[in-house]
Amino acid sequence: MLKLRLTRIGRKRQPVYRLVVMQNTTRRDGRPIQLLGYYNPITKQYNFNSDKIKYWLKQGVQPTETVKSLLRMANIKN
Incomplete structure (x- = not known):
């Protein structure tokens, strides 16, 4: 099953997240689609x-719950 989710990039204590499409079984920082x-x-x-x-x-x-709230914040609706 494909999911819209966040992957973490950035340094220690300075997180930045990428919004990606990937399989739900893939590890958090795995290869996105x-x-x-x-x-x-x-x-x-x-x-x-x-x-x-x-x-x-x-x-x-x-989308995951966190991504849903981010999309609401950005006014993106399907």
């Missing part, structure tokens, strides 16, 4: 590719 954007929780900055996100949501990809 497609990169869709990033989110910095410290500065609250984000950059999401809304066209690609809407495409994947129409294909039946399920």
